Amino acid sequence: MTHHISEGSRDCEEYASKHYVDRWGIPVDESDLTSHHFVAPDNPAGSRAPVYRWLSTAVPSRCISYRATDTRAVYDAVIAGAGLGFLPTFVGQSRGELVEILPSRGDWISDIWLVTHVDLHRTFKVQKFLEFIKAAAPGGPACSLLL
Known part of the structure; x- marks a missing residue:
């Protein structure tokens, strides 16, 4: 069974830690992204996430300095200052040590779905x-519980 959790609410923005910004600065615009380091999934081009499909076309793979197969590892790497990375807006805005680099774009937003087994749902x-x-x-009323 599929359950539509939230329509158009997986809103992501690009963030960096204050440590990263102190060391490398903030990109002036999208053309300046190639002079920065990025944190991304192992294969952003093969991802279904709109932000990573965009990243694979906007930034050369040589700029991805840290790759991970786990979303939590991406989050931890951004917090640690390994590079610029995409995080859900509600997460990035709740962390004081993060700096917004690029605001969300309409083509980065996606729905949230949950799949359960038909015999267990x-x-x-x-x-x-x-x-x-x-x-x-x-x-939702308790979104801070996911942080």
Whole structure:
């Protein structure tokens, strides 16, 4: 079963840590991105995430200094100052040590879906988990619980 958690709410922006900005500065505009370091998934061109498809066309692969297969590793690397990276807006805005580099663009926004097994989707614990995730989705009443 698929569950539509939140429409158009996976809004991402590009962030850097204050440490990165102190060392490397902030890009002047998109043409200046090639003089910076990036944190990205292992294969941004093969990603379904709109921000990473954009990144694979806007920035040469030589600029990606840290690659990860885990979203949390990307987040930790951005916080540590390894490079510029995309984070959900609600995460980036809640962290004082992050600096917004590029604001969100309309073509970077995506829906959030959750898939559950057809034989399990009506069980109590799966339903409670779905309630929690829907409440914690960006814009939901408990989105800070996901930080």
